[in-house]
Structure formats: structure tokens, C-alpha cells
Amino acid sequence: MSSKIDSFFAKNGLLAKALPGFSVRPQQQEVATAVLQSMRKRGGVSLVEAATGVGKTLSYLIPAVSMATPERKVVISTQTLALQNQLLEKDIPFLQSIWPTPFEAAVLKGRGNYLCLQDYDVCRGELWTAGDPQFIQIGKWSGTTETGDVSELDFSYPGWMDIRANIDTCKGQECRFFDRCFYYNMKREAQDASILVVNHALFFSDLAVRGRGEQNANLLPDYHYVIFDEAHHLETAAAGAFGVAFSSSRLPSLLDKVKRASRRLDLDQERLKALEQSSLELFSPFAGINKPDFNVGEALEGPHALKNAQTQVAGVGALLDRLAVELLKQDTSGDPIAKDRIDGLRRQCTRAKEELAMIFQGDDENYLRWGSQNRGGRRGPITTLHYTPISVAPLLGPTLWAHNRRVGATLISATLSTNGSFDYLRERLGIPTEDTKVTETLVDSTFDYAANTLIYIPRRLPPPSESPSYTYEVVEEIIRLLDAAKGGAFLLFTSHRALNVVHEQLMLANLPYPLLRQGEMPNARLVEAFKSQENAVLLGAQSFWEGVDVPGHGLRLVIIDRIPFAMPDSPLHKARVDQITAGGGDWFNDYALPQAQLRLKQGFGRLMRGVEDRGVVALLDTRLVTKRYGSDIMKFLPRSPVTRYIEDVTKFFAPEEEAASPIPPPR
Ligand code: SF4
The missing domain is CATH 3.40.50.300 (P-loop containing nucleotide triphosphate hydrolases)
Known part of the structure; x- marks a missing residue:
């Protein structure tokens, strides 16, 4: 181990001095060494199972902080909010308090966690928010919060979907509120940090965006190394990010927004009704299914059922296209709020059309069309249709594990190995077995x-x-x-x-x-x-x-x-x-x-x-x-x-x- 790292874990080291009851654990040092060595190799990958009691978090955080700089960031990715909070509220502040030199850490969450000032401004002028005490509270909070992060609210606001930052309505640098934008402020702060804390869903969404080569669409700044804690969730997280999901409430809620806006717009009401009806018909074959999950192909009975559904989807797509064109024709000159609203609605129409088409018309053999049901909210039970990769290995192989990769990774968890090996993990995630830059470390618990x-x-x-x-x-x-x-x-x-x-x-x-x-x-x-x-x-x-x-x-x-x-x-x-x-x-x-x-x-x-x-x-x-x-x-x-x-x-x-x-x- 390097002497810098050693100075933390040793008997009279910094941890022993700062943590009452600290005991030297060779297992903890073994993990720290494995992580550090992997970080020192270009594209090094370490697979680590550190059983409960090893002191896993500090064993990777200390090498991470020792290697990270704002130019060579280390991303720490977790599955759960609980672990993210533990890192941000306990482990990282603790290390900042004892680290010989200052370092910056920042959290990056998905857009939907932040208030969008533009959409809030749009909603402020709408009838449904008038006099709503919770909306008034949101208004007060928007003037005092530094982060705009929904987790600061001590109540659950049912209209959050309408005022949160989202890809469809976001105008980026063209936005009237760009300089004050909570989401972009958070991204700017992340630029100065050497440690970034994210969740797996955001990490893989960023990876998927990078894989598609979308310009300026990256969700994370460039990074040098990623540490996945709770790495046993990676297959599920990656499958979610590389797939698409579309719920039965998506079009009705889009239409609600269009109808609210249409009081001041000149829109074809018959078309809106037709769209509403088509959405109902599209999801009606799944309404009576009495299972939490189902296969869409099996649920659509009859030899031509999928073809019929695809025709229906094409019809919905055409209606969405026409609605988007109609929205574009609206005169919004001199009314920036109306323009923001309409631009957002148009983009939502386009995205809805694309995602529905992907779910019903996608023909990748490695993808499955399936559905899930939940009890839902005010509109009753909700059906969500998914188009999900069956195996994420072919998707991660050319990206995370590419032979010429620059970014290295540690995958760590208390439960990662099966039958004493990492073969199952490698197989499911597509980590090449012959790759010499991949190391494996299995350490036992310190508990008796x-x-x-x-x-x-x-x-x-x-x-x-x-x-x-x-x-x-x-x-x-x-x-x-x-x-x-x-x-x-x-x-x-x-x-x-x-x-x-x-x-x-x-x-x-x-x-x-x-x-x-x-x-x-x-x-x-x-x-x-x-x-x-x-x-x-x-x-x-x-x-x-x-x-x-x-x-x-x-x-x-x-x-x-x-x-x-x-x-x-x-x-x-x-x-x-x-x-x-x-x-x-x-x-x-x-x-x-x-x-x-x-x-x-x-x-x-x-x-x-x-x-x-x-x-x-x-x-x-x-x-x-x-x-x-x-x-x-x-x-x-x-x-x-x-x-x-x-x-x-x-x-x-x-x-x-x-x-x-x-x-x-x-x-
Ligand atoms: S930049 Fe995007 S997220 Fe930020 S306030 Fe404007 S529209 Fe909303």
C-alpha cells in the first residue's frame, strides 16, 4: 500500500486517532490496496466482495480521495439513497475533517430531483395552481432554497411532475432562468469537485447517452474512475437505463397539460379527444391482467395482435405529430411564458411518439417487451410497458469494459461472489474473463x-x-x-x-x-x-x-x-x-x-x-x-x-x- 494510504489504516494512523474504537483490520487494508492498485492502472477494474464488518466504505473512499482531482474525477455510484446519504452526511465530511489537504465532493442527482424555475413560472399563471396552499409553499421555498432539491421539502407535492426539471421542457442556455437554474448550478458545482456521488440509474443513463453519441447531452462531467458500491444491483440498473418505459398515465397527463394550455390556444379539440381515446385503447388489452408483471406478446392475444397494436401506435404517433405541428403554429410573439410552455409540450409529443414506437416496433432480439402493474394514483391502476435488454453484457462490453478503455472501475459489495467466484457477475455484466486489467478480491468478514x-x-x-x-x-x-x-x-x-x-x-x-x-x-x-x-x-x-x-x-x-x-x-x-x-x-x-x-x-x-x-x-x-x-x-x-x-x-x-x-x- 502507498505510505499515504497506509498512514490512514495503520495502528497509530489517522483513522485510529479520529475514530474512537477503531481497530486495525487487515481485510480493510486488503480492499484499500486492491482499489488503489486498480486506480493506478489505466482502465484498471477491480471486483471486490468485502463482507459485512470490513469497513468497506472507507476502504474505497480513502484511495478514491487520494487519487482524485477536479480534472481526474472519481465517481462513487450507489444504488440506494440511504447509502448516498451516508456518504454525503457522514463518511465524506469525516474524511474532509481529517484529510491533510482540502478536497471537494459534490452530489449529482437526476434532473427530476430539481425544481425547474421556468416550468414553475409557467404553472404560476395556470388556474390549477391558484390558491393551492402547497403550491404557495413551493413558491416560498423556491425563493430561499439554495439547491432546489425536492428532498428538502417536508411534504410530498402531487404536482411535482409539472414543475421539476425535465429533458422535454428544458431549454438549457436559452432558458430565461439559466443563470439561476438549480440543475445547472449543481452541474457547475460538480465541475470543481474531485469526488462525485451519483446513483447507478444516473450513471448508466449517462453511459447510454454517451453510447448514442448525443452532442452536449452528457449527464455527468468527464471522469477518470468509477466506484460502484452496492454493485450487485448493476445488472438491474443498467437494464433500466438502456431500456424504455411508458406508462398508461403518460399520454393522459400530457393531454391534461395541453388542455390546460389550450384555454389560451387555438387547438383542434376533436384531435385531443381522439388522442385520449387512442391512449385508452392502446392500454386496454392489459387492464384485466391480474399479475404484477406480464409478457406483452403473450398478453396481446391472437395471431395479429402485435401487428394491430403497432398500427394503433402508428396512429397515436400521427396524432402526436399533428398536435406538435399545431402547437408550433400558435402565435406566441411577445409572450415568452406561452412560448416556453408550447416548446415543452411539443418536445413531449415527439418523445412520447418515439418511445411508444420503440416499445411496440423495436425488433432487437436482445430486448423484451413486457409490462408491469401497480396500484397507481389518482387515475387508478397504472400499467407500464417496458422494452428492456435481456442481457446488458453486449451493451456494457463495448463501453465500460472496452479493451482500450480509459476509465477504470471498482465493483464492490458485501454480496458479489457466488460459489466463491465472480464468474456469475462477469457473465451477467459482460466483463471479459481474459482481461488482465481486471482483478478479483474476496475478503471475509471480521465478525466471529x-x-x-x-x-x-x-x-x-x-x-x-x-x-x-x-x-x-x-x-x-x-x-x-x-x-x-x-x-x-x-x-x-x-x-x-x-x-x-x-x-x-x-x-x-x-x-x-x-x-x-x-x-x-x-x-x-x-x-x-x-x-x-x-x-x-x-x-x-x-x-x-x-x-x-x-x-x-x-x-x-x-x-x-x-x-x-x-x-x-x-x-x-x-x-x-x-x-x-x-x-x-x-x-x-x-x-x-x-x-x-x-x-x-x-x-x-x-x-x-x-x-x-x-x-x-x-x-x-x-x-x-x-x-x-x-x-x-x-x-x-x-x-x-x-x-x-x-x-x-x-x-x-x-x-x-x-x-x-x-x-x-x-x-
Ligand atoms: S435551464 Fe432547464 S431546468 Fe433550468 S430552469 Fe431553465 S428550463 Fe428549467
Whole structure:
């Protein structure tokens, strides 16, 4: 390690002096060295799994700050807002306070996070905002805020979509408000920074724009190196950015804006009605689908259904074109506000036409047309149609991993390897195996799992099924476990259906532990409620498997209902399985199993958040011991002792004097 970096991590180094309780961790130094070495190579890439407890954030931040300058920026990209906030509010200010020389860091968010002064000005003159107390509050805030960042608002404003910065209405340097623009101010500040904090979605949107060679459209300034934390999300983030999504509320809300504007304009009202009707008809085949995700091709029944939909889309496109032309003909001389409004609406018409065409007429074999449903807002349920790359490998190969690349990268996470290797990650992201500039580092946790944790797999449960008798047996197991730990538990489910069924049964059991269920309040408040009670039980699905941090005794039991294989009827999952099979691969071992392995490691990781934590992870899926793939999964979980006996769990939680016989030895 370089002496500069060493001066931070050493026994009497800067971290030891500044952080009470700091302990030298060779694992942390190993990660820092790997990141630093990769940064020193032109186009160096390091893949790093740093298990919980290693001190991952500082292990990459310190090399990053040591190498970054405003001319050679380092981008730190995260998946979650929670990690972004932690970097900006805690880790970076801490380093700035001890770093020998000053350095600048800036956050860059997507446009939609910032107030657009032009669109706000346009809306100010419209009827729907008159007298609206929240709009008045926005007005006051717009005069005092330095950032215009929506996260400063302590209320959720339903009209934000109309006043946020967006690519369609933004006029850039021609805007009347350009000098004061919050979005462009943020970009200007980023120019002086050596460290930029962004999220994966923005990073990949920028990469996609650069890939298309669009002039002056870059979302990020040029950078020298990127560090992806929470890198296990990269495939999903890249697929989102390289794809297109179009919701059933998109055209109605565009038409709302046009209608509001048309009070002062001369527009063909019949055309607006026709457009409204066409939008309804376009989405009507999907309205009755009772699944969260569906394949568009399968949902459009009949041999000519897709052709018919494409004809419909062409019709909608023609109407949008004519509307854009009609808007262009409006006389706005001497009225800059009306001109801004109309220019924005025209661009929205054009973009809507292009994206609809891409979704229905795109014919790239590596892309899937699929749809998703959600409960929606004031217009009722919303259907969103997507056109998404099935594999991002061919898209990232020529950009991020190009042989002659100038930009290097670190991909780091507590859960990145499967079967002890990075093969799955490389395969999914298209990172070449023969590339000598790519290094791999796998460091173990500093936590003593053997002494402080126990894995419990029940002896008698049958393999998971949807039968009522199975659910009954699972609930019985859960109650026994909760009684042993006296609450303090996370129950992690692979489906909302299972979560709801178990919740109902636990309510009926009238347990002495407060039950908290995902969905009954925002997740952050749910976690706070959990932390505030010694014996609470929280039932969560997807979003609680990772990123939730409850250190200490409050969380001492994690119960996982089954091996988290992806939902087999998810269209994107199916398309990936088909693509792998068509390429001669083994979809189960090369895709489904590693994915489940990573997910299980993430769920497991909720238990130990601090060196003094101790607790039990109960895995209620007996396939972990009856199936061969079960032992493959178990091999790469933390080295906790395993028991099949509930009595061992009771002993584990019993006060020391009662726990006479020892818990099972480590594996
Ligand atoms: S420059 Fe763009 S984002 Fe900024 S105020 Fe003007 S239109 Fe809005």
C-alpha cells in the first residue's frame, strides 16, 4: 500500500486517532490496496466482495480521495439513497475533517430531483395552481432554497411532475432562468469537485447517452474512475437505463397539460379527444391482467395482435405529430411564458411518439417487451410497458469494459461472489474473463460468526409448497422461534402472498410481540418502530432483504421462509432463462442458483451489523439439506454452526447459566 494510504489504516494512523474504537483490520487494508492498485492502472477494474464488518466504505473512499482531482474525477455510484446519504452526511465530511489537504465532493442527482424555475413560472399563471396552499409553499421555498432539491421539502407535492426539471421542457442556455437554474448550478458545482456521488440509474443513463453519441447531452462531467458500491444491483440498473418505459398515465397527463394550455390556444379539440381515446385503447388489452408483471406478446392475444397494436401506435404517433405541428403554429410573439410552455409540450409529443414506437416496433432480439402493474394514483391502476435488454453484457462490453478503455472501475459489495467466484457477475455484466486489467478480491468478514451466530434448519418441515398444511407448519415453527428469542425478529419472505398469510396467522395467535408488516407504513418508519421496541417482529418482503441496518440486541433472529429463487413467471427472468438455454448454457446453475445464493446472503446479512451482535438465522427451507444445490448454497454462507433442533435455539437465547450444554460446533 502507498505510505499515504497506509498512514490512514495503520495502528497509530489517522483513522485510529479520529475514530474512537477503531481497530486495525487487515481485510480493510486488503480492499484499500486492491482499489488503489486498480486506480493506478489505466482502465484498471477491480471486483471486490468485502463482507459485512470490513469497513468497506472507507476502504474505497480513502484511495478514491487520494487519487482524485477536479480534472481526474472519481465517481462513487450507489444504488440506494440511504447509502448516498451516508456518504454525503457522514463518511465524506469525516474524511474532509481529517484529510491533510482540502478536497471537494459534490452530489449529482437526476434532473427530476430539481425544481425547474421556468416550468414553475409557467404553472404560476395556470388556474390549477391558484390558491393551492402547497403550491404557495413551493413558491416560498423556491425563493430561499439554495439547491432546489425536492428532498428538502417536508411534504410530498402531487404536482411535482409539472414543475421539476425535465429533458422535454428544458431549454438549457436559452432558458430565461439559466443563470439561476438549480440543475445547472449543481452541474457547475460538480465541475470543481474531485469526488462525485451519483446513483447507478444516473450513471448508466449517462453511459447510454454517451453510447448514442448525443452532442452536449452528457449527464455527468468527464471522469477518470468509477466506484460502484452496492454493485450487485448493476445488472438491474443498467437494464433500466438502456431500456424504455411508458406508462398508461403518460399520454393522459400530457393531454391534461395541453388542455390546460389550450384555454389560451387555438387547438383542434376533436384531435385531443381522439388522442385520449387512442391512449385508452392502446392500454386496454392489459387492464384485466391480474399479475404484477406480464409478457406483452403473450398478453396481446391472437395471431395479429402485435401487428394491430403497432398500427394503433402508428396512429397515436400521427396524432402526436399533428398536435406538435399545431402547437408550433400558435402565435406566441411577445409572450415568452406561452412560448416556453408550447416548446415543452411539443418536445413531449415527439418523445412520447418515439418511445411508444420503440416499445411496440423495436425488433432487437436482445430486448423484451413486457409490462408491469401497480396500484397507481389518482387515475387508478397504472400499467407500464417496458422494452428492456435481456442481457446488458453486449451493451456494457463495448463501453465500460472496452479493451482500450480509459476509465477504470471498482465493483464492490458485501454480496458479489457466488460459489466463491465472480464468474456469475462477469457473465451477467459482460466483463471479459481474459482481461488482465481486471482483478478479483474476496475478503471475509471480521465478525466471529462461529461464536456469535447459529443457523437453524427445521428437521420436520416438508419442501415449501402453497398448501395450507405447509403454511400451518411454517407458522408453528415461527412461533417456536419467536418464543425462543422473545421477539426481536425479522421475518423475510420471498412473496407478499406468503407474508400476508403468515401475518394473518400470527395475528390470530395473539403473540406478546408487536407485529409490524411491510406496507402498513413507509419502510423507514417501520424500521424506526422496530428499533424502538425490544421485542418487535417485522414481516418484510423484497425491500427488507438488504440495506436495513439494525445493530445490537434489537434484531437477534432472522427467519427466512424459503430459498429466494426468482419468481418463475417473471417475464424478464423467463427471457433470460431462454436466452441462456438457447446459447447452450445451464440456466439453473449459471443463473437461477447464483441469483438465489446472492439474495440469501443478503437476507442473512441482516443479522450481524456490529462486532458484538449475536443471533440466529432460521432457514425454513429444508431443500438446503435435502437437495444437492442446497449444500452449494450453504457452503458459501457465513461459517455459523448449524442445528436442526429447536432446543439449540432455545439454549442459544437462554441466559448463560441456563444454557448448560454447548451449541453445535462450527461447520
Ligand atoms: S435551464 Fe432547464 S431546468 Fe433550468 S430552469 Fe431553465 S428550463 Fe428549467
